[in-house]
Amino acid sequence: MNSFRAVSRIALRVKPTRALLAPRRNYAEAAGPADKIRLSLALPHQTIYKASDVIQVNIPAESGDMGILANHVPSIEQLRPGVIDIIEEGAGSKQFFLSGGFAVVQPDSQLSINAVEAFPLEDFSPEAVRAQIAEAQRIANGSGTEQDIVEAKVELEVLETLQAALK
């Protein structure tokens, strides 16, 4: 009876320590700090971010606006022309206007964003945007070729998003 009690007491003591020693691995540990996402933002002619660890990235996906943190579920998102927010530790948040592209979330907390053009918001001229909206509206409602009207409508959509972002 006594010896049985002793054994069960040992068993109780051993169990929790084994659970603590069991190695736990996840994807993020292999890539970098567990609470960061590794961002690459690349254009055909320039690399803006090259595997930088950031806290959060907000993207305007075709399926809706989304914020991406570390350990995000892997996905591929088509981007609407719009603003992305990049929240860095200490440096605050940076905003770029992208002309459209793709964001790929990889399983090891890596985020790759490809776009044709990306500029910080302060590089845009509100007057140029306003003038182009007027011009695009004139073409969209005019009697030009079907091709011109379609192009003007695409331009209008981009310009209106841009104007809203600049306010």
Added chain:
Amino acid sequence: MVAAWRAAGLTYNKYLSIAARVVRRSLKEQPRLAAERRGEMQLKFAKWEGGKQGDVKSLAKESAE
């Protein structure tokens, strides 16, 4: 859901180039001049038939039609 540009017969490539062009044109003077050069594309092609070269056409003009 099909996007409006797609329903109108644009390819994704064409749509992206229109969006990029309008973004470049919205920039302030300084970055705009540097960026607009990137949008330029010149490519000519000609169809050869029976050993003879046909008319030389601009790709940009042909694909706009």
